[in-house]
Amino acid sequence: MDLIGATAVARGWRLWEPIARHRALAVMLFIAVLPWVTPYQALATNILIYGLFAAGFNLLYGYLGLLSFGHAALFGGGAYACGIAIVRFGLPWYAGLALGTLGGMAISLLIGALATRTRGIYFAMITLAFAQSLYYLAYQAQGWTGGENGLRGVNVRRVELFFLPLDFTDPVARYWLMAALVGLALLALSRILNSPLGAVIEAVRENEARARACGYDVAATRLMTFVLSGGFAGLAGALQALELSTVSIETLDYATSGLVVMMTLLGGAGTFFGPFVGAAVFALIQDVFSLWTVHWQLLAGAIFMLFVLFLPRGIWGYLLEWSEQRQATQSS
Amino acid sequence: MAALTPELLALQLLVGLALGAIYVLLAFGLSLIFGMLTVVNFAHGAFYMLGAYVAFAVAGLTGNFWLCLACAPVVLGLIGYGVERFLVSPLYGRGIDYPLLLTFGLSYVLVEAVRIIFGKQGYPFDSPAALAGSVEILGNYFPLYRLFVVAATGTIVLALWLFVEWTNFGLIIRAGARDPEILRVLGIDVGRVWRLVFALGTAIAAMAGVLAAPLQGVTPEMGDSMLIESFVVTVVGGMGSLGGAVLAGLLVGLVVSLTSVVAPELAKLSIYALMAAVLLIRPQGLFGRAGLLG
Amino acid sequence: MERTEAGDAVILRTEAVSRRFGNFVAVRRVTAEFRRRALTSIIGPNGAGKTTYFNLLSGALRPSQGRIILERRDITGTPQQRLVRLGIARSYQITSLFPQLSALENVRVALQALTRSRYNFWTPRARLAGLAERAAELLELTGLYHRRHRPAAALAHGEQRALEIAVALAGAPRLLLLDEPTAGMSPEETREMMRLIVGLAERHTVILVEHKMKLVMGISARVMVLHHGELVAEGTPEEIRRDRLVRRVYLGQREH
Numbered sequence: 045m046d047l048i049g050a051t052a053v054a055r056g057w058r059l060w061e062p063i064a065r066h067r068a069l070a071v072m073l074f075i076a077v078l079p080w081v082t083p084y085q086a087l088a089t090n091i092l093i094y095g096l097f098a099a100g101f102n103l104l105y106g107y108l109g110l111l112s113f114g115h116a117a118l119f120g121g122g123a124y125a126c127g128i129a130i131v132r133f134g135l136p137w138y139a140g141l142a143l144g145t146l147g148g149m150a151i152s153l154l155i156g157a158l159a160t161r162t163r164g165i166y167f168a169m170i171t172l173a174f175a176q177s178l179y180y181l182a183y184q185a186q187g188w189t190g191g192e193n194g195l196r197g198v199n200v201r202r203v204e205l206f207f208l209p210l211d212f213t214d215p216v217a218r219y220w221l222m223a224a225l226v227g228l229a230l231l232a233l234s235r236i237l238n239s240p241l242g243a244v245i246e247a248v249r250e251n252e253a254r255a256r257a258c259g260y261d262v263a264a265t266r267l268m269t270f271v272l273s274g275g276f277a278g279l280a281g282a283l284q285a286l287e288l289s290t291v292s293i294e295t296l297d298y299a300t301s302g303l304v305v306m307m308t309l310l311g312g313a314g315t316f317f318g319p320f321v322g323a324a325v326f327a328l329i330q331d332v333f334s335l336w337t338v339h340w341q342l343l344a345g346a347i348f349m350l351f352v353l354f355l356p357r358g359i360w361g362y363l364l365e366w367s368e369q370r371q372a373t374q375s376s
Numbered sequence: 377m378a379a380l381t382p383e384l385l386a387l388q389l390l391v392g393l394a395l396g397a398i399y400v401l402l403a404f405g406l407s408l409i410f411g412m413l414t415v416v417n418f419a420h421g422a423f424y425m426l427g428a429y430v431a432f433a434v435a436g437l438t439g440n441f442w443l444c445l446a447c448a449p450v451v452l453g454l455i456g457y458g459v460e461r462f463l464v465s466p467l468y469g470r471g472i473d474y475p476l477l478l479t480f481g482l483s484y485v486l487v488e489a490v491r492i493i494f495g496k497q498g499y500p501f502d503s504p505a506a507l508a509g510s511v512e513i514l515g516n517y518f519p520l521y522r523l524f525v526v527a528a529t530g531t532i533v534l535a536l537w538l539f540v541e542w543t544n545f546g547l548i549i550r551a552g553a554r555d556p557e558i559l560r561v562l563g564i565d566v567g568r569v570w571r572l573v574f575a576l577g578t579a580i581a582a583m584a585g586v587l588a589a590p591l592q593g594v595t596p597e598m599g600d601s602m603l604i605e606s607f608v609v610t611v612v613g614g615m616g617s618l619g620g621a622v623l624a625g626l627l628v629g630l631v632v633s634l635t636s637v638v639a640p641e642l643a644k645l646s647i648y649a650l651m652a653a654v655l656l657i658r659p660q661g662l663f664g665r666a667g668l669l670g
Numbered sequence: 671m672e673r674t675e676a677g678d679a680v681i682l683r684t685e686a687v688s689r690r691f692g693n694f695v696a697v698r699r700v701t702a703e704f705r706r707r708a709l710t711s712i713i714g715p716n717g718a719g720k721t722t723y724f725n726l727l728s729g730a731l732r733p734s735q736g737r738i739i740l741e742r743r744d745i746t747g748t749p750q751q752r753l754v755r756l757g758i759a760r761s762y763q764i765t766s767l768f769p770q771l772s773a774l775e776n777v778r779v780a781l782q783a784l785t786r787s788r789y790n791f792w793t794p795r796a797r798l799a800g801l802a803e804r805a806a807e808l809l810e811l812t813g814l815y816h817r818r819h820r821p822a823a824a825l826a827h828g829e830q831r832a833l834e835i836a837v838a839l840a841g842a843p844r845l846l847l848l849d850e851p852t853a854g855m856s857p858e859e860t861r862e863m864m865r866l867i868v869g870l871a872e873r874h875t876v877i878l879v880e881h882k883m884k885l886v887m888g889i890s891a892r893v894m895v896l897h898h899g900e901l902v903a904e905g906t907p908e909e910i911r912r913d914r915l916v917r918r919v920y921l922g923q924r925e926h
Contacts, residue, residue, distance in 0.1 A: 109473075111473045111476065111477075113480075158652055158655045158656065159655075161655050161656075161659040162611075162655065162659040162660065163615075165414075165416065165472060165615065166611060166615065168416060168473075168476060169416065169607040169610065169611060170607075170611060170651070170655070172604055172607060173604055173607050173608050173611070173648060173651060174648060174651075174652075176601070176604045176648070177644075177645055177648030177649075180644040180645050180648075181645060184641050184642075184645070235791075235792060235794070236791050236792070238794045238795060238796075239790055239791045239792055239793060239794065239795055240782055240785075240787055240788055240789065240790045240791075240793065240795045240798060241789050241790060241791035242791070242795065243775070243778070243779050243782060243795050244779070244782070244788065244789065246768070246770075246771060247768050247771070247779045250768035250769055250770055250771055251766060251767065251768050251769070253766065254766045254767065254768060255768075255779075257750075257754070257766070258779065258780045258783040258837075259754060259755070259783040259784065260783055260788070264789075265789070268789065268791070272791065298600055298604065302480060302484070305477070305480070306481075309477065339488050339491065339492050341484060341487075341488045342484075342485055342488035342489060342492070344484065345481045345482070345483075345484030345485035345488065346481075346485055348477075348481040348484070349463070349478055349481040349482060349485065352467070352474055352477045352478045352481060353463070353466060353467070353478065356470070356474065
């Protein structure tokens with residue numbers, strides 16, 4: 045049955061096989077130890093939420109090779125959908141999360157249907173522009189979104205989990221609930237990557253013309269992947285709304301789109317763990333440098349440029365490569 | 377809704393044309409750089425902002441607007457030359473996304489650097505005394521500075537057109553946009569051509585920044601929304617089409633200013649609706665696929 | 671009676687097919703028949719119109735005049751992706767694969783494209799019945815089984831061409847069109863490839879375009895000779911070898 049193992053990408057597979065086979069489980073383990081290694085709780089939650097956001101972005105950029113600069117619309121859209129469901133309609137927390145996920149998917153379907161009509165090079169520009177339009181829309185629609193002040197009062201106090209009441213105001217309980225949800229989302233992501241569509245996604249990245257000659261619809265593949273990616277981004281946004289009890293207009297900002305691009309590239313695009321590594325490293329950079337200077341963004345931007353120039357495979361990508369080389373020299 | 381008198385309409389048309397002129401210059405540079413180097417320059421907005429700040433600094437020292445207009449493009453042209461030489465050119469052949477990502481990171485750094493040097497808050501920027509006030513045309517009063525912006529942009533575009541159409545370097549640009557191989561066959565140093573084109577595009581962005589400064593003041597973030605809006609112009613006009621950049625820039629400027637009369641709250645949104653419509657009807661852009669000078 | 675038998679033996683027919691590019695006639699009124707489960711080679715000196723004719727057969731180009739009949743169906747002008755579904759597969763002169771994917775995955779993805787669950791995003795792909803096994807069979811057939819885990823980019827040039835054929839075979843084609851499959855190969859690789867093609871011709875209908883005459887004479891059932899866009903000879907290799915015109919076309923060329 046070694047045939048089945050071989051169907052995955054040849055790169056980065058052998059030594060990491062046990063981890064890679066249970067990659068969602070491995071990330072959950074990482075999540076479980078996170079609160080004990082980060083300086084404080086909120087940072088761990090932050091890494092959790094942005095890690096999921098980046099993992100969703102990575103499905104599109106790392107695996108399909110399509111660069112979106114409008115993921116803020118999906119993240120922020122999910123956050124607002126969740127917040128509006130809870131604040132304006134009084135729906136329970138799980139409905140908020142479901143609507144956040146669906147909201148992210150709906151927005152990506154709309155943007156993607158337009159953006160995939162033209163050549164790939166336009167994709168980054170068009171997604172960025174439509175994300176900006178959503179920002180202005182949220183800014184104007186004060187009655188729903190709170191406009192400039194953001195949407196306040198996304199308060200969830202108690203969560204009934206299979207008749208087990210959880211105090212959502214307790215940060216530890218909240219962290220565990222979120223960790224469980226992110227873990228489930230990662231299991232889903234792992235399944236998508238292992239699915240037939242996952243194979244098509246990689247095929248389109250590798251050789252668009254060949255994929256077309258095989259009989260695949262490249263534009264449809266892009267749209268499907270963008271929508272799935274939007275689901276993860278939307279869920280991450282919804283989790284952030286619950287964590288912060290508010291949705292600020294900045295979640296829809298250009299900077300949010302840029303942030304997820306930076307995190308993913310820093311960690312390692314096209315690897316399963318990379319986005320979480322990137323989210324963790326970025327959160328630490330932000331945390332450490334912002335104590336030292338208010339201009340930490342200068343350093344973040346410079347570090348990002350260095351990675352683009354010299355380390356384009358990202359931290360996790362190089363760890364994989366290094367371990368592979370070591371294994372290759374040992375076996376020969 | 378404000379009553380749309382002919383006077384107001386004429387004024388709004390001028391406001392739209394002046395805004396459109398800024399878009400034209402930005403989209404022109406973006407299209408030039410993309411058409412030659414296939415680089416989507418995400419630092420274009422930051423270069424625009426930097427041009428305005430160079431002008432702000434020069435104006436602070438000398439108080440001479442015309443000197444600002446001369447200095448900013450030169451300084452930014454040199455910066456652009458260096459950026460292409462040391463940061464962008466190592467990325468050729470590594471996929472179209474890398475120059476884009478790099479220039480994105482660069483814009484982050486530039487904006488923050490300006491915040492460090494000049495502070496987070498913005499500054500007002502006075503239009504030159506000679507261009508203050510209004511001028512009467514056919515019984516209507518028009519702000520002189522906006523007329524100047526439109527005229528200056530027209531001059532710049534005309535000069536660029538003559539440059540591309542009639543000079544040797546322009547010939548190289550036109551040939552290179554069609555097929556870079558031709559330049560190599562002719563024994564032209566392609567790397568140098570690309571550096572100069574990048575510098576030229578950057579210098580035009582700086583000029584746009586100087587022209588825009590008296591209209592909106594200078595802030596470190598002034599380039600962000602301009603970048604996004606000039607992307608809209610590029611998509612509407614067709615990527616890599618210089619003629620498209622000019623027409624689409626004016627069109628987008630007019631759409632914004634006319635919408636702001638009818639429904640001010642939708643002014644910012646209108647251009648995205650325009651972009652969506654173009655993508656639905658003509659995904660390659662209104663003037664796309666006609667080549668660099670189509 | 672003989673007519674219907676002949677009709678069934680013929681899988682593809684071109685009737686007075688021409689292709690012009692402006693004033694230049696690349697292919698001029700070529701009428702030919704290709705027999706089922708046989709290897710037919712199209713030869714001719716450079717610029718004889720072989721590749722244009724090949725592109726007409728594979729649907730990459732539309733004929734300016736004439737008809738192309740697949741079995742009894744007129745396929746003139748049918749786009750290439752439809753022809754793939756009708757069972758015409760082609761290889762390219764330039765290698766076109768998924769470079770980072772393993773050899774096995776290259777073939778498996780091509781097989782997956784023909785299944786109903788090709789865009790399924792939930793079922794593990796290993797559970798698509800028989801795809802990996804069928805891909806492994808195709809790799810065995812093309813002599814690449816021992817290289818199945820290698821990324822396509824890490825294969826030797828000859829192996830990449832063989833992998834292309836495996837990918838083309840994944841569509842279970844009724845007709846396999848090969849465009850100079852030995853281009854740029856070492857003599858060793860060329861021999862290997864020829865052995866593979868002979869093996870394929872036992873079960874498939876293969877049309878081979880080649881400009882090295884020597885290579886195909888020993889293995890083809892039929893040979894067609896194009897010259898200046900026209901079909902100047904057609905027959906068994908023995909007949910072609912004896913043909914005066916062909917000798918002049920080829921020997922005349924060689925002396926220059």
